[in-house]
Amino acid sequence: MTDPTRAAGVFAAELRRRGAGPIHRGGLLIAATLTELSFGLLPKPSLDDIVVTRRDDGEVLLRTAAGPMGDADDLLAHVRTQLATLSPADFVAQWGLPPNSAA
Numbered sequence: 885m886t887d888p889t890r891a892a893g894v895f896a897a898e899l900r901r902r903g904a905g906p907i908h909r910g911g912l913l914i915a916a917t918l919t920e921l922s923f924g925l926l927p928k929p930s931l932d933d934i935v936v937t938r939r940d941d942g943e944v945l946l947r948t949a950a951g952p953m954g955d956a957d958d959l960l961a962h963v964r965t966q967l968a969t970l971s972p973a974d975f976v977a978q979w980g981l982p983p984n985s986a987a
Contacts, residue, residue: 885952886984889971890967890968890969890970890971890972890974891966891967891968891970891971891972891974891975891976891986892964892966892967892968893939893940893972894939894940894972894986895936895939895945895967895972895986896936896937896939896967897934897935897936897937897963897964897967898934898935898937898960899932899933899934899935899950899956899957900932900933900935900947901931901932901933902932902933902934902949904929908917922933931952931956932950932951933947933948933949933950933971934946934947934948934949934956934959934960934963936963936981936986937984945981945982945985946979946981966978970984972985978982984987
């Protein structure tokens, strides 16, 4: 049973791949490889998004870049920690979601 007093009882967070198809995904992987070879001169692309959905109806409330390879898991863990510790209203306020998102 979910706890409605915690944001995790109302929302769920997961990583979802960026890119509409294999060609776009392949382009992102090539870009990521090139940035690794640029010795930090180019920004690294995000291969995944952090997606926050409402548990009761699955509506996507937030979709944001998860950051470069290696950082996505850390950001997801941070979001999930916030879901476990914040109230739904506090999570909504912190992430700038529409005020009625937790309703």
